[in-house]
Amino acid sequence: MPTVTMVGGGQLARMTHQAAIALGQRLRVLAERPDDPAAQVSPDVVLGSHTDLDALRRAATGSHALTFDHEHVPTEHLEALVAEGVAVRPPPQALRYAQDKLAMRTELSARGLPVPPFTVVETEAGAIRFGDEHGWPIVLKAVRGGYDGRGVWMPADAGAAAKIVTEQLGAGVALMAEVRVALKRELSAMVARSPYGQAATWPVVETVQRHGQCAVVIAPAPDLSEELAAEAEELALRLARDLGVVGAMAVELFETESGEILINELAMRPHNSGHWGMDGARTGQFEQHLRAVLDYPLGDTGPLAPVTVMANILGAPEAPEMSMDERLHHLFARMPDAKVHLYGKGERPDRKIGHVNVLGDEVAAVRERAERAAHWMSHAVWTDGWDPHE
Numbered sequence: 001m002p003t004v005t006m007v008g009g010g011q012l013a014r015m016t017h018q019a020a021i022a023l024g025q026r027l028r029v030l031a032e033r034p035d036d037p038a039a040q041v042s043p044d045v046v047l048g049s050h051t052d053l054d055a056l057r058r059a060a061t062g063s064h065a066l067t068f069d070h071e072h073v074p075t076e077h078l079e080a081l082v083a084e085g086v087a088v089r090p091p092p093q094a095l096r097y098a099q100d101k102l103a104m105r106t107e108l109s110a111r112g113l114p115v116p117p118f119t120v121v122e123t124e125a126g127a128i129r130f131g132d133e134h135g136w137p138i139v140l141k142a143v144r145g146g147y148d149g150r151g152v153w154m155p156a157d158a159g160a161a162a163k164i165v166t167e168q169l170g171a172g173v174a175l176m177a178e179v180r181v182a183l184k185r186e187l188s189a190m191v192a193r194s195p196y197g198q199a200a201t202w203p204v205v206e207t208v209q210r211h212g213q214c215a216v217v218i219a220p221a222p223d224l225s226e227e228l229a230a231e232a233e234e235l236a237l238r239l240a241r242d243l244g245v246v247g248a249m250a251v252e253l254f255e256t257e258s259g260e261i262l263i264n265e266l267a268m269r270p271h272n273s274g275h276w277g278m279d280g281a282r283t284g285q286f287e288q289h290l291r292a293v294l295d296y297p298l299g300d301t302g303p304l305a306p307v308t309v310m311a312n313i314l315g316a317p318e319a320p321e322m323s324m325d326e327r328l329h330h331l332f333a334r335m336p337d338a339k340v341h342l343y344g345k346g347e348r349p350d351r352k353i354g355h356v357n358v359l360g361d362e363v364a365a366v367r368e369r370a371e372r373a374a375h376w377m378s379h380a381v382w383t384d385g386w387d388p389h390e
């Protein structure tokens with residue numbers, strides 16, 4: 001049975017490892033530290049950095065495909081590996097659109113796909129000109145390396161923009177600016193594609209962000225018209241094919257107040273907006289990603305319930321005194337149907353340390369239970385004041 005190498009030892013690799021076990025495969029991880037979430041569980045760990053070509057080579061040797069838990073591997077390293085015969089999946093020419101938001105915006109707008117108006121920012125004056133032209137606030141973004149809202153700023157006026165631009169350019173961060181979209185909500189269209197060219201989408205989901213970070217996912221997106229759902233899925237299929245993506249890809253979307261869909265960003269790997277499918281879909285994203293990178297036929301992505309809600313367990317401002325284990329006991333006592341996934345990470349404010357999936361029939365009720373469960377797991381507080389001892 002094959003070995004797949006994943007670059008990065010975070011929770012995405014940990015959950016991919018879980019899927020690999022069921023398929024009789026082996027997931028080797030290139031991890032920075034032995035206590036990274038995936039390094040804790042995989043017997044096949046190469047310690048090293050994703051920016052070190054030798055470490056990448058050691059991790060890739062003898063494996064059937066090299067893929068990603070996080071995307072920020074230098075393109076020239078990936079091209080070197082491809083030249084040495086490594087099956088890099090997705091290939092570097094596709095992955096660059098997940099690594100570089102400016103390259104992605106430029107490519108997608110050249111293909112006539114819907115993206116917010118944007119520009120490269122090389123000076124303070126350039127950012128201010130963009131804001132004066134398109135209206136304040138604007139959105140400034142680090143072109144590379146951002147995640148969970150780190151690397152996104154929304155300056156309200158020219159003064160605030162100038163300050164951010166000076167700081168970031170001074171620190172060597174390449175910047176772009178874009179219009180702040182009047183959002184109705186955010187959606188994600190996920191797809192997986194194999195080298196053979198088979199592709200399968202999951203139902204389009206709604207993602208709820210707090211402080212620029214995903215907090216809740218509702219699958220499928222409630223009250224999404226059939227036309228918009230089909231448009232979003234077709235967009236994901238088209239992008240996967242035209243960019244030559246292999247593996248799972250999330251297309252983060254904005255649904256605008258006026259009922260349009262705009263593309264925000266691409267992630268070419270398993271993604272937080274697909275975690276619901278571990279319990280809520282016939283084939284979840286981690287198994288599908290493995291099937292895709294190994295060129296197996298893809299699995300059925302159909303949902304297992306009318307509604308699945310995923311709520312991230314985000315570290316509380318102060319870690320509760322009650323142990324995680326005790327919190328889990330209490331949660332299971334109260335909600336036997338809640339499916340909990342913990343990542344083996346230390347608790348820090350707002351850090352993604354796990355998630356809860358709840359399946360059911362009615363959006364508001366399922367969402368309330370999933371969020372209540374996740375909040376309990378991070379804060380050891382029931383938001384409805386429930387006390388088991390009363």
Ligand SMILES: Nc1ncnc2c1ncn2[C@@H]1O[C@H](COP(=O)(O)OP(=O)(O)O)[C@@H](O)[C@H]1O
Nearest residue numbers: 139146147148149150152178179180181209212
């Ligand atoms: N142009 C925009 N208009 C309105 N909100 C935006 C815009 N760009 C980003 N955001 C908000 O910031 C969040 C993070 O931005 P994103 O580009 O997805 O960065 P990250 O790489 O951190 O996920 C988005 O999910 C959205 O909530």
Ligand SMILES: [Mg+2]
Nearest residue numbers: 148252264265
């Ligand atoms: Mg994003």
